[in-house]
Amino acid sequence: MVNNRIELEKALEYLDNNQDESLERLFEILRIPSISTKNNNKKDCLKAADWFVQQLKDIGFKASIRKTSGHPMVVAHFENDGPHFLFYGHYDVQPVDPLDLWDHDPFHPKIEDAPKGKIIKARGASDDKGQVMTFIEACRAHIKTSGTLPCKITILLEGEEEIGSPSMSNFLKANSEELTADYSLVCDTGMWDNKTPCITTMLRGMVGDEVTITAANRDLHSGMYGGVAANPIHLLTKILSDLHDENGRITLDGFYNGVPELSLEQKKQWDNLNFDSKAFLSDVGLSNVIGEPNYTPLEKIWSQPTCEVNGIWGGYIEPGFKTVLPSKASAKVSFRLVGSQVPSKVLKSFRKHVISLLPSDCSVEFNEKAGSGASSLPINSPEIKAAEKALKDEWLVEPRMVGCGGSIPIGDHFKNILGMNSLLVGFGLDDDKIHSPNEKYSLSSYQKGTRSWARILFNLSNI
Amino acid sequence: MVNNRIELEKALEYLDNNQDESLERLFEILRIPSISTKNNNKKDCLKAADWFVQQLKDIGFKASIRKTSGHPMVVAHFENDGPHFLFYGHYDVQPVDPLDLWDHDPFHPKIEDAPKGKIIKARGASDDKGQVMTFIEACRAHIKTSGTLPCKITILLEGEEEIGSPSMSNFLKANSEELTADYSLVCDTGMWDNKTPCITTMLRGMVGDEVTITAANRDLHSGMYGGVAANPIHLLTKILSDLHDENGRITLDGFYNGVPELSLEQKKQWDNLNFDSKAFLSDVGLSNVIGEPNYTPLEKIWSQPTCEVNGIWGGYIEPGFKTVLPSKASAKVSFRLVGSQVPSKVLKSFRKHVISLLPSDCSVEFNEKAGSGASSLPINSPEIKAAEKALKDEWLVEPRMVGCGGSIPIGDHFKNILGMNSLLVGFGLDDDKIHSPNEKYSLSSYQKGTRSWARILFNLSNI
Numbered sequence: 050m051v052n053n054r055i056e057l058e059k060a061l062e063y064l065d066n067n068q069d070e071s072l073e074r075l076f077e078i079l080r081i082p083s084i085s086t087k088n089n090n091k092k093d094c095l096k097a098a099d100w101f102v103q104q105l106k107d108i109g110f111k112a113s114i115r116k117t118s119g120h121p122m123v124v125a126h127f128e129n130d131g132p133h134f135l136f137y138g139h140y141d142v143q144p145v146d147p148l149d150l151w152d153h154d155p156f157h158p159k160i161e162d163a164p165k166g167k168i169i170k171a172r173g174a175s176d177d178k179g180q181v182m183t184f185i186e187a188c189r190a191h192i193k194t195s196g197t198l199p200c201k202i203t204i205l206l207e208g209e210e211e212i213g214s215p216s217m218s219n220f221l222k223a224n225s226e227e228l229t230a231d232y233s234l235v236c237d238t239g240m241w242d243n244k245t246p247c248i249t250t251m252l253r254g255m256v257g258d259e260v261t262i263t264a265a266n267r268d269l270h271s272g273m274y275g276g277v278a279a280n281p282i283h284l285l286t287k288i289l290s291d292l293h294d295e296n297g298r299i300t301l302d303g304f305y306n307g308v309p310e311l312s313l314e315q316k317k318q319w320d321n322l323n324f325d326s327k328a329f330l331s332d333v334g335l336s337n338v339i340g341e342p343n344y345t346p347l348e349k350i351w352s353q354p355t356c357e358v359n360g361i362w363g364g365y366i367e368p369g370f371k372t373v374l375p376s377k378a379s380a381k382v383s384f385r386l387v388g389s390q391v392p393s394k395v396l397k398s399f400r401k402h403v404i405s406l407l408p409s410d411c412s413v414e415f416n417e418k419a420g421s422g423a424s425s426l427p428i429n430s431p432e433i434k435a436a437e438k439a440l441k442d443e444w445l446v447e448p449r450m451v452g453c454g455g456s457i458p459i460g461d462h463f464k465n466i467l468g469m470n471s472l473l474v475g476f477g478l479d480d481d482k483i484h485s486p487n488e489k490y491s492l493s494s495y496q497k498g499t500r501s502w503a504r505i506l507f508n509l510s511n512i
Numbered sequence: 513m514v515n516n517r518i519e520l521e522k523a524l525e526y527l528d529n530n531q532d533e534s535l536e537r538l539f540e541i542l543r544i545p546s547i548s549t550k551n552n553n554k555k556d557c558l559k560a561a562d563w564f565v566q567q568l569k570d571i572g573f574k575a576s577i578r579k580t581s582g583h584p585m586v587v588a589h590f591e592n593d594g595p596h597f598l599f600y601g602h603y604d605v606q607p608v609d610p611l612d613l614w615d616h617d618p619f620h621p622k623i624e625d626a627p628k629g630k631i632i633k634a635r636g637a638s639d640d641k642g643q644v645m646t647f648i649e650a651c652r653a654h655i656k657t658s659g660t661l662p663c664k665i666t667i668l669l670e671g672e673e674e675i676g677s678p679s680m681s682n683f684l685k686a687n688s689e690e691l692t693a694d695y696s697l698v699c700d701t702g703m704w705d706n707k708t709p710c711i712t713t714m715l716r717g718m719v720g721d722e723v724t725i726t727a728a729n730r731d732l733h734s735g736m737y738g739g740v741a742a743n744p745i746h747l748l749t750k751i752l753s754d755l756h757d758e759n760g761r762i763t764l765d766g767f768y769n770g771v772p773e774l775s776l777e778q779k780k781q782w783d784n785l786n787f788d789s790k791a792f793l794s795d796v797g798l799s800n801v802i803g804e805p806n807y808t809p810l811e812k813i814w815s816q817p818t819c820e821v822n823g824i825w826g827g828y829i830e831p832g833f834k835t836v837l838p839s840k841a842s843a844k845v846s847f848r849l850v851g852s853q854v855p856s857k858v859l860k861s862f863r864k865h866v867i868s869l870l871p872s873d874c875s876v877e878f879n880e881k882a883g884s885g886a887s888s889l890p891i892n893s894p895e896i897k898a899a900e901k902a903l904k905d906e907w908l909v910e911p912r913m914v915g916c917g918g919s920i921p922i923g924d925h926f927k928n929i930l931g932m933n934s935l936l937v938g939f940g941l942d943d944d945k946i947h948s949p950n951e952k953y954s955l956s957s958y959q960k961g962t963r964s965w966a967r968i969l970f971n972l973s974n975i
Contacts, residue, residue: 268610286750340739359836361824370881485733
C-alpha cells in the first residue's frame with residue numbers, strides 16, 4: 050500500500066519524466082481500428098483487447114481476455130490491502146464515416162498545435178482510449194515508483210460500449226463476486242472547460258429502436274401507383290414528425306412518467322455554472338436553442354429526456370432521380386432517459402405509436418438497441434469528497450459537480466447488479482468531436498488527467 | 513410508298529417468319545446497361561446510341577449520333593413521299609438496384625415461361641427498348657418486303673428520358689425544322705390488359721426536387737446536443753409529412769391551380785372500363801386505396817396530381833447504432849401534374865413550403881429535376897381513328913382510350929416546341945415491373961406490337 054504523501058509525489062514526478070513513452074503507448078492502441086458496430090472490425094476489437102491485457106500484465110496486473118457472445122471483456126486484478134476499486138472503461142470506438150470529412154487517417158494518431166494547446170488527433174483519442182490510458186498510466190506510475198498501488202484495483206474494459214453494451218449485464222451477473230468492489234471508477238466523461246475538472250453526478254439513460262416499414266412487396270413506379278398505394282416514406286415521416294409537439298415536447302403515451310421535477314436548489318447550482326449556450330451552439334454553426342422554452346439549455350441536456358432520429362433511409366438515394374414508390378423505409382430512433390424512466394416502457398410506447406399509424410396493409414419490423422436507465426450519485430459521500438480534493442490539488446480550481454446528457458449505462462448496471470456507486474471523472478472537452486470526424490483529446494487532458502488519477506487513487510485509499 | 517394492302521400482308525408475314533432474328537436483335541440492345549442516371553454507365557449510353565444508329569443504317573435510314581450536353585440523341589431519316597411521322601422512344605433505362613431482388617442479371621436477357629405466356633426478362637425489356645424495337649422491326653419488315661416504307665419517317669431516340677430529358681427542349685428548338693413532322697408517334701405506354709390494346713390520350717406531367725437540409729456544421733453527439741440543437745431529420749420529416757393533409761390532399765399553396773374538374777362524360781367512360789383496383793393493388797401486396805375518397809382509383813391515377821417522396825436519407829444508416837445528431841438530411845420529391853399545372857410554379861410553391869419551416873440557423877439546398885406539363889389528345893382526329901382501326905385489326909378487340917399516370921414529357925415538348933400532336937401507343941403491361949427488379953416484356957407484346965406498328969404505319973399513310 051502507498052499511504053505516504055512522498056510516494057504520491059514520486060509517482061507524479063515519474064509521470065512528468067515519462068511523458069513521451071506514455072504517449073507512444075497511447076498511440077499504439079489508437080492505431081487499432083476497434084469499431085464495435087462493424088463486422089469487418091471484429092478482429093481489431095480482439096486485437097485492442099489483447100493489447101490492453103499485455104499492457105496490464107507488463108505492470109503487474111493479472112489480466113485476461115474474457116469471452117462474451119460479442120466482443121470480449123478485459124478483466125485485470127491487482128491484489129492489495131486497502132479498499133477495493135473497480136475501474137471501468139471501453140476499448141471500442143465509433144465508426145469514422147463520413148471519412149472524407151477527416152483531415153487525416155483516423156487511425157494514424159498525431160499531435161497538432163491548436164489555439165488552446167497541443168491536441169492528440171485520432172478516433173478514440175478522447176472516447177475512450179485516451180481516457181482509459183490516463184488511469185492505466187497512473188497505476189503504472191505508482192507501481193514503478195512504490196512497487197505497488199495504494200489500494201486493491203480491478204480493471205474492467207468493455208468492447209461494446211458504442212453499441213449499447215449488449216453483453217455487459219449478463220457478464221456482471223455471471224461474475225458478480227469477482228467484480229464487486231467498494232466503489233467503481235469510470236473515466237468516460239468530460240471537464241467543465243479546459244481548466245476546470247468536474248465530477249459527473251447525473252447521467253441520462255438510453256434506449257433505441259430501428260424501425261422498418263414495408264408497404265408494397267416491391268418498389269413501384271410512382272406514375273402508376275402514386276396517390277393510390279401507400280408510400281412507406283410518407284408513413285415514416287408522419288410517424289417520426291408526430292413524436293414531438295410544436296413545443297418540442299415528446300408526445301409518446303406515458304413518456305414523461307418518472308421524469309422528476311428539478312429542485313430549486315439544483316436549478317440554482319446549475320445556473321451558477323454560467324453555461325454559455327450561445328458559444329456551445331455557435332461552435333457547431335447553430336444559434337437557436339430548440340425545444341421547450343421553460344427549461345434552460347443545461348437543464349435540457351442534463352435533466353430532460355430526448356427523442357432523436359439518428360438515421361433515416363428509404364427509396365432511391367443515389368445521385369440522379371428515380372421516380373420510385375419504395376417498398377420499404379427505415380429509421381433509427383434513440384431516447385435519452387432521466388430519473389426513473391424505464392427503457393422497456395419507453396420502447397413499448399414508441400412501438401405502440403408506430404403501430405397506431407400503420408395502415409392495415411403495411412407491416413413493421415423493430416430492432417431494439419439495448420437500453421439502460423439514468424443514474425445519479427450521492428454528492429456528499431467521502432469518495433466524492435476525496436476525488437474533489439484530488440482534482441483541486443491538480444488543477445488548482447474548485448471542481449464542478451455536473452450532470453451529463455450522454456448515457457454511460459455502466460453506472461446503472463453497477464448500481465443494479467453489483468450494488469456499487471460509481472465515481473465519474475473524465476477529462477474530455479466539449480470540442481473533442483467524439484463520434485464525429487477529427488476527434489481529438491487535449492494533451493493537457495491526457496497529462497494532467499493521468500496525474501489526477503494518481504492523486505485520486507491516493508486520496509481514495511487514505512479516507 | 514406502300515399503299516397496297518397486299519404489301520402490308522407481306523410485311524406481316526415477314527415479321528412472323530423472322531421472329532428469332534428479331535428477338536436476337538432485341539437481346540443485343542438489352543445487353544447494354546445504358547443507365548442514364550449513373551455516371552459509370554456514360555459509355556454504355558453512347559454504346560446503345562451507336563447500336564441503334566447501326567441498326568437503322570442497316571435498313572436504309574440515314575442515321576447519326578447527335579451530341580447534347582448529356583447523353584446523345586439518335587436521329588434517323590427515311591425520305592419518302594406521303595405524310596411525315598416522327599417516331600420517338602428512349603434507349604436509356606432505370607438503375608437496377610436493389611440488385612439482390614433480381615432473380616437474374618438484369619443485363620442478361622432471357623425468355624421465360626410465365627402463367628400468361630412467354631416473357632422477355634431484362635432491364636429495359638419493356639421500358640423502353642422492347643417498345644422501340646417493335647417500331648424499328650415494323651419498319652424493317654416493310655422495307656425488306658416492299659423496298660420502302662408507306663410514308664416518310666424520322667426517328668428520334670433519347671438517352672435521358674429516365675432522368676427527366678434535360679437536353680430535349682434545347683435539342684428540339686435547335687433542330688425544329690428537321691424534326692417537325694405531321695404527327696409524332698410515341699411508343700412508351702401500356703396496354704389495357706394482355707389482350708386489349710389502348711391509345712393513351714392523357715398523360716400526367718412531372719417535376720421533381722432534391723432537398724438537402726443542413727443544421728450543425730458537423731455530426732453531433734445526440735447525448736450532448738439532443739433536445740437543444742436542431743436535428744435536420746426532424747425538420748425534414750415535418751416538412752415532408754406536412755405535404756399532405758389527413759385526406760391525402762396536397763397542402764402546397766396554389767398546388768391545385770390548373771387541375772381541371774373531370775367531366776361527367778369522362779368519368780362515365782372510365783367507369784365503364786371496370787378497372788379492378790383490388791387486383792391492381794393485391795398484385796403488389798397491398799389492399800388499401802389511399803388518398804382522397806371522392807375520386808375512384810383510376811381517376812386518381814389519370815386525372816389527379818400527386819406528390820411522392822422517392823427517396824430519403826440522413827444520419828447513420830449502416831447496421832448497428834450510432835447515436836448521432838446528423839448535420840444533413842436529404843430527400844428526393846416528385847410531383848405528377850395534370851391539366852394546366854405549371855411545373856415551375858409547383859416547384860416554387862414546394863420550395864416556399866420548405867423554407868417556411870426552416871429555422872433561421874439551418875440552410876437548405878435544392879436540386880431541380882427538369883419538369884414538363886401534362887398533355888392530352890383530340891380523340892376524334894383521323895390519325896387516332898386510323899391507329900384505332902389498325903389495333904383492332906391486329907388484336908381483334910376494340911382498343912380502349914385511356915389516361916396514364918406516368919409522365920412522358922415528350923408529348924408536352926412536341927406540342928409546345930414543334931406544334932405536333934402525339935399518338936401514344938405502347939404494349940407494356942401493368943405487371944411489367946418497369947423501374948423495379950425483374951422487369952419483363954411479354955413476348956406477345958413484342959410480336960403483336962411489331963405487327964401493330966406495321967399496320968398503324970400503313971393505315972396512317974392511307975387516311
